[in-house]
Amino acid sequence: MSTIEHDVLGAEELARSIREKEKELARLRARLEEWEDAYQGTARREGLFTSVSGREVKPLYTPLDSEGSYTERIGVPGAYPFTRGPYGTMYRTRLWTMRQFAGFATAEETNARYHYLLNHGQTGLSVAFDFPTLMGYDGDHPRSLGEVGVCGVAISSLADMETLFRGIPLDQVSVSMTINGPAIILFCFYVAAAERQGVSPEQLRGTVQNDILKEYQAQHAWVYPPEPALRLIVDMFEWCSEHAPKYNPISISGYHIREAGATAGEELAFTLRNGFEYVERGIARGLDVDSFAPRLSFFFDIHNDFFEEIAKLRAARRIWARHLREKYGATSPESWRLRTHCQTAGVTLTAQQPETNIVRVAYQAMAAALGGTQSLHTNSMDETLALPTEKAVRIALRTQQVLAHETGVPNTIDPLAGSYYVENLTDELESEAEAIFAEIEDQGGVVPGIENGWFQRRIAQSAMRQQEEIESGRRVIVGVNEFTEGSGDIEIDTLKIDPSVEERQRERMAALRAERDDVRVTEALEALRRAAEDGRNVVPFILECARAYCTLYEIREAMEKVFGAYKEPVFF
Amino acid sequence: MTDERKIRVLVAKPGLDGHDRGAKVIASSFRDAGFEVIYTGLHQTPEMIVNAAIQEDVDVVAMSILSGAHMTLFPRVKDLLREAGADHILLTGGGIIPEDDAKALEEQGIGKLFGPGTPTSAAVAYIKEWFETQGERV
Numbered sequence: 001m002s003t004i005e006h007d008v009l010g011a012e013e014l015a016r017s018i019r020e021k022e023k024e025l026a027r028l029r030a031r032l033e034e035w036e037d038a039y040q041g042t043a044r045r046e047g048l049f050t051s052v053s054g055r056e057v058k059p060l061y062t063p064l065d066s067e068g069s070y071t072e073r074i075g076v077p078g079a080y081p082f083t084r085g086p087y088g089t090m091y092r093t094r095l096w097t098m099r100q101f102a103g104f105a106t107a108e109e110t111n112a113r114y115h116y117l118l119n120h121g122q123t124g125l126s127v128a129f130d131f132p133t134l135m136g137y138d139g140d141h142p143r144s145l146g147e148v149g150v151c152g153v154a155i156s157s158l159a160d161m162e163t164l165f166r167g168i169p170l171d172q173v174s175v176s177m178t179i180n181g182p183a184i185i186l187f188c189f190y191v192a193a194a195e196r197q198g199v200s201p202e203q204l205r206g207t208v209q210n211d212i213l214k215e216y217q218a219q220h221a222w223v224y225p226p227e228p229a230l231r232l233i234v235d236m237f238e239w240c241s242e243h244a245p246k247y248n249p250i251s252i253s254g255y256h257i258r259e260a261g262a263t264a265g266e267e268l269a270f271t272l273r274n275g276f277e278y279v280e281r282g283i284a285r286g287l288d289v290d291s292f293a294p295r296l297s298f299f300f301d302i303h304n305d306f307f308e309e310i311a312k313l314r315a316a317r318r319i320w321a322r323h324l325r326e327k328y329g330a331t332s333p334e335s336w337r338l339r340t341h342c343q344t345a346g347v348t349l350t351a352q353q354p355e356t357n358i359v360r361v362a363y364q365a366m367a368a369a370l371g372g373t374q375s376l377h378t379n380s381m382d383e384t385l386a387l388p389t390e391k392a393v394r395i396a397l398r399t400q401q402v403l404a405h406e407t408g409v410p411n412t413i414d415p416l417a418g419s420y421y422v423e424n425l426t427d428e429l430e431s432e433a434e435a436i437f438a439e440i441e442d443q444g445g446v447v448p449g450i451e452n453g454w455f456q457r458r459i460a461q462s463a464m465r466q467q468e469e470i471e472s473g474r475r476v477i478v479g480v481n482e483f484t485e486g487s488g489d490i491e492i493d494t495l496k497i498d499p500s501v502e503e504r505q506r507e508r509m510a511a512l513r514a515e516r517d518d519v520r521v522t523e524a525l526e527a528l529r530r531a532a533e534d535g536r537n538v539v540p541f542i543l544e545c546a547r548a549y550c551t552l553y554e555i556r557e558a559m560e561k562v563f564g565a566y567k568e569p570v571f572f
Numbered sequence: 573m574t575d576e577r578k579i580r581v582l583v584a585k586p587g588l589d590g591h592d593r594g595a596k597v598i599a600s601s602f603r604d605a606g607f608e609v610i611y612t613g614l615h616q617t618p619e620m621i622v623n624a625a626i627q628e629d630v631d632v633v634a635m636s637i638l639s640g641a642h643m644t645l646f647p648r649v650k651d652l653l654r655e656a657g658a659d660h661i662l663l664t665g666g667g668i669i670p671e672d673d674a675k676a677l678e679e680q681g682i683g684k685l686f687g688p689g690t691p692t693s694a695a696v697a698y699i700k701e702w703f704e705t706q707g708e709r710v
Binding site: 494 | 589599
């Protein structure tokens with residue numbers, strides 16, 4: 001057969017195949033019309049058919065809703081554009097890390113809780129700090145009054161960090177730390193604590209949240225103004241890429257943006273746009289994008305709307321990969337790969353009939369696994385009332401274990417790919433995010449949008465819309481505005497924090513201040529202040545302060561002399 | 573008529589807790605209900621809150637606390653109001669406050685405290701009712 005004949009035959013086959021496809025499409029349209037007529041003619045129940053985020057959802061999706069190139073939009077897991085998952089084998093190689101966020105009272109008590117969690121099969125640790133620590137205050141600072149060890153653990157110096165990880169080998173357990181404003185300081189306490197165990201920075205696996213942009217936008221635990229704060233983050237990128245290559249120096253977080261009231265689309269767009277900001281700042285420092293982008297990690301909220309949350313994670317991976325490759329010129333697939341932690345949505349928990357929260361959390365956890373998360377925190381049922389009890393935490397952890405080992409969900413990678421609905425939602429969330437990126441540019445970028453309150457107002461408006469939906473009864477929340485029989489009495493035990501914690505932390509601080517070498521403390525702090533002033537990378541200087549047992553607030557203050565403090569634009 | 577006057581409310585976030593979703597939602601709801609609303613912004617000390625309450629001549633201070641520090645912060649603000657001779661101001665609030673704690677605080681002269689899942693209308697109704705009975709007393 002000659003080449004020409006082959007081509008002619010090929011063309012005929014092609015034409016036949018196109019005709020077949022057209023016929024099939026015509027049949028689909030006809031069936032769909034019939035169905036639509038029947039649907040319109042049938043009574044429908046009262047109910048809200050929009051997603052939690054206010055998205056219009058159709059009653060039926062078909063191939064007409066999921067068009068475009070399969071290989072360009074969906075592809076295979078572990079390869080560009082990563083829609084189906086960041087790794088090629090996903091949960092076939094390794095289940096997600098079950099990582100419960102925990103911390104309360106002093107380092108002593110929290111260390112005991114960590115041993116408890118590790119003994120019950122948890123595979124990573126996640127530190128919750130108290131509010132004073134989150135804001136860079138020591139446990140004995142007057143502003144800390146009443147809040148020491150209440151919402152998390154109080155860590156005021158390297159001494160506390162050493163106690164926190166006593167008996168826990170930091171070369172083997174990966175640790176995530178939720179801290180932002182003073183993140184660089186707590187990171188240095190951690191590196192120095194590892195040093196004391198004989199573990200070098202190269203061996204450290206773990207993450208520090210260190211995402212200051214979402215603090216200004218949503219969670220509000222800041223210290224310095226945006227520009228110096230961003231500089232500190234780039235210092236961390238630079239230092240870690242050289243000395244701690246397995247450590248994630250940031251976890252770019254949508255969680256708090258969502259919890260503060262944003263919709264799924266806003267969470268997705270704000271988070272990724274914040275991520276691009278960090279990339280741009282790193283590049284502006286002169287860093288090679290491929291030297292730090294592979295260690296950028298993410299953190300998303302998993303709310304009630306099952307499919308929307310799954311689609312959100314899929315869209316996030318695709319958008320990140322596209323922008324990193326096309327816009328920022330990253331050439332390493334490691335830079336395109338979005339890896340994420342997820343947490344079930346605290347804001348969906350109800351104080352009424354708290355046991356029902358176990359069920360909410362289980363559905364949300366399943367959405368996180370179907371969305372392809374790398375690690376997961378499942379909330380405990382009692383968290384609208386207090387910090388969780390051991391029993392409540394154990395149930396939350398067991399929820400993940402049932403999901404991982406009994407449901408079969410982890411057996412197939414991205415099993416919802418090809419669902420007309422899920423693919424359509426993924427596409428829609430991607431377009432929504434792109435539209436929001438354009439709006440942020442209209443504000444002049446992320447930092448101007450924070451300074452003029454655009455992000456904060458937008459989040460507050462979305463929160464208000466959701467509140468109105470619930471109060472009008474249109475959005476049913478079981479046990480809150482419907483099915484409220486038994487909602488009056490809350491009959492579960494809650495964790496009480498011993499009020500002596502504050503006193504004990506003050507005593508620990510007094511002992512520390514008495515024992516340490518004051519000359520070394522003063523010199524280390526002064527060297528840090530000068531480094532901050534001279535624009536040098538401050539990580540080695542903070543490390544030296546940590547080793548000298550300077551306290552958190554002393555280190556914060558040394559840099560504040562140079563950077564100033566952030567003032568919030570107030571409005572509602 | 574006394575109730576022609578608008579009710580003035582200071583919505584305050586004491587302590588280091590930055591979770592202001594509730595504070596902002598309640599501030600908007602109070603405004604929609606016709607109250608005059610002043611919002612302090614975050615990270616206020618009890619002293620800052622009491623100063624603002626007096627300067628703004630408010631009828632009500634509504635504090636939002638999700639940090640677990642309510643047993644320290646509510647009594648502290650109440651004491652400072654008393655010391656400043658401003659005990660006529662209603663101190664109320666909401667957040668993550670276990671029932672037993674709310675009861676204990678009410679016994680110390682603090683107003684009703686609202687937990688998660690409370691409709692904003694309940695807080696509005698409570699303040700209106702308090703204000704009306706207050707008016708009768710004056």
